[in-house]
Amino acid sequence: MTLPDGYRLRPLSADDKRAVIQLDLWAFPSGVDLETQEKLPLELPWDRFVGVVRDEPDESAVPLDGALPTTELVAMHGSYPFEHFNVPGAETRVSGLTWVGVHPAHRRRGILSAMIDHHLAQCRERGEAISALFAAEAAIYGRFGYGLAAHDVRLTIPRGAKLRPVTGSTEHSARLEELTAENHLELVDSLHREAGRRPLGVGAPHGALLNRPGWATRDTPEMRRRHLEDLPPFRGGKETRRIVVVERNGEARGYATFRREVRWEDEGPRGTVHLSEIVALDAAAAHALWSVLLDLDLTSEVATFVVAPDDAILSLLVDPRAARTKGADNVWVRLVDVPSALAQRRYAADVDVVVRVEDARLPENTGSYRVRAQAFAAPSVERTDDAADLSLDVRELAAAYLGGTTLASLALAGLVTEHTTGSLATASAAFAWPVQPVSSFIF
Numbered sequence: 001m002t003l004p005d006g007y008r009l010r011p012l013s014a015d016d017k018r019a020v021i022q023l024d025l026w027a028f029p030s031g032v033d034l035e036t037q038e039k040l041p042l043e044l045p046w047d048r049f050v051g052v053v054r055d056e057p058d059e060s061a062v063p064l065d066g067a068l069p070t071t072e073l074v075a076m077h078g079s080y081p082f083e084h085f086n087v088p089g090a091e092t093r094v095s096g097l098t099w100v101g102v103h104p105a106h107r108r109r110g111i112l113s114a115m116i117d118h119h120l121a122q123c124r125e126r127g128e129a130i131s132a133l134f135a136a137e138a139a140i141y142g143r144f145g146y147g148l149a150a151h152d153v154r155l156t157i158p159r160g161a162k163l164r165p166v167t168g169s170t171e172h173s174a175r176l177e178e179l180t181a182e183n184h185l186e187l188v189d190s191l192h193r194e195a196g197r198r199p200l201g202v203g204a205p206h207g208a209l210l211n212r213p214g215w216a217t218r219d220t221p222e223m224r225r226r227h228l229e230d231l232p233p234f235r236g237g238k239e240t241r242r243i244v245v246v247e248r249n250g251e252a253r254g255y256a257t258f259r260r261e262v263r264w265e266d267e268g269p270r271g272t273v274h275l276s277e278i279v280a281l282d283a284a285a286a287h288a289l290w291s292v293l294l295d296l297d298l299t300s301e302v303a304t305f306v307v308a309p310d311d312a313i314l315s316l317l318v319d320p321r322a323a324r325t326k327g328a329d330n331v332w333v334r335l336v337d338v339p340s341a342l343a344q345r346r347y348a349a350d351v352d353v354v355v356r357v358e359d360a361r362l363p364e365n366t367g368s369y370r371v372r373a374q375a376f377a378a379p380s381v382e383r384t385d386d387a388a389d390l391s392l393d394v395r396e397l398a399a400a401y402l403g404g405t406t407l408a409s410l411a412l413a414g415l416v417t418e419h420t421t422g423s424l425a426t427a428s429a430a431f432a433w434p435v436q437p438v439s440s441f442i443f
């Protein structure tokens, strides 16, 4: 789709920083003012930002004719250059769509639709077969072929909740420190990457990673630094950010970043430990971290940010009902180049299936593909004229792509059609993945 009349795309540069932040504050209302936001470094390189501008006659110019028009930035989008994004069994390059905003005075006239088409074209040019995003509002992106590929849970767990024992957990020591980029950037980055690649500490057959799909990694120095930034206006009245690091035999095995907030009530102090990110390399480290978090003085509960639906804590709680659980949509995925994306992941069971895909927005993807693979080995994916075993829209294929939403669950909603008996069962098992997808941070 092209932009409506009067609007045009324009690359953005460092000179546009103030206009970009100003527009962002129109799109996403915030209590933190323009001047403060402007001081923060942006975590995206400028060549990953695209603006939409509108040229207007300069009404204040005298005489009017011959005056240069004024140009206003009215919309923008950007994308993270993820180099090591986890897909089932492998890592790949993914474009992380972000900073999408249209000024309220220019909305609902097709600007977002045109920006999405531009973004998808850019992905193709850059050889990024997959686009991923977090949706500000969950109803926006399905129409563009994005499928809901990962869910997360947000837990509130009472202080002192009992945990089932894990061998080796008591062999950890814990360091509690103020979180700073100087002291923790490398530790956080290396543990975060390793936990995404090998959350269970083991691999899969055929050299596949038994990884956590959807796990976005902070692949540029700016992203790593921005993640640890802790400016007072963004604290929302809570304390500075802290980190607990658990070590075994002198080696860091996990960390959790958090802030405490204490309310002094008539009954006494009632504090909340607001968890930002918890990362552990094995069950013993997870147990050691939770043992610290669930026993901090003056607090009465731990509230997580996003954790995976199969996070260790859900199996460790002696009384799982003690945790209040809310579910939310996590990563949305768009397959920009269907055969390339299907070939970049691994499959959890032997499979030989012809899948018919419809893609109204990117018609070059429409067609039938034979996906053939041995469990966990590299697959072969070919376009074919053979009769389809299954058919579905590209949005549904994207929802199943990270292995967290089964093809069978989509078929329950009438979104996948089986043409060959048995193909739904085998394809559903193959497209699923042993570890649930999630991104530990919102991008």
Ligand SMILES: CC(=O)SCCNC(=O)CCNC(=O)[C@H](O)C(C)(C)COP(=O)(O)OP(=O)(O)OC[C@H]1O[C@@H](n2cnc3c(N)ncnc32)[C@H](O)[C@@H]1OP(=O)(O)O
Residues within 6 Å of the ligand: 027, 028, 097, 098, 099, 100, 101, 102, 103, 106, 107, 108, 109, 110, 111, 112, 113, 114, 133, 134, 135, 136, 137, 139, 140, 143
């Ligand atoms: C990955 C991210 O960055 S997520 C952040 C997205 N940004 C925001 O939420 C900030 C505030 N909102 C905005 O900036 C804008 O309203 C946007 C970006 C959501 C939409 O931009 P617009 O230019 O108004 O969208 P556009 O006119 O192209 O609409 C395209 C379609 O999406 C629909 N749509 C747009 N916004 C929404 C929404 N919030 N919820 C549901 N549907 C929506 C429109 O109705 C339209 O539907 P149609 O094709 O059936 O007619």
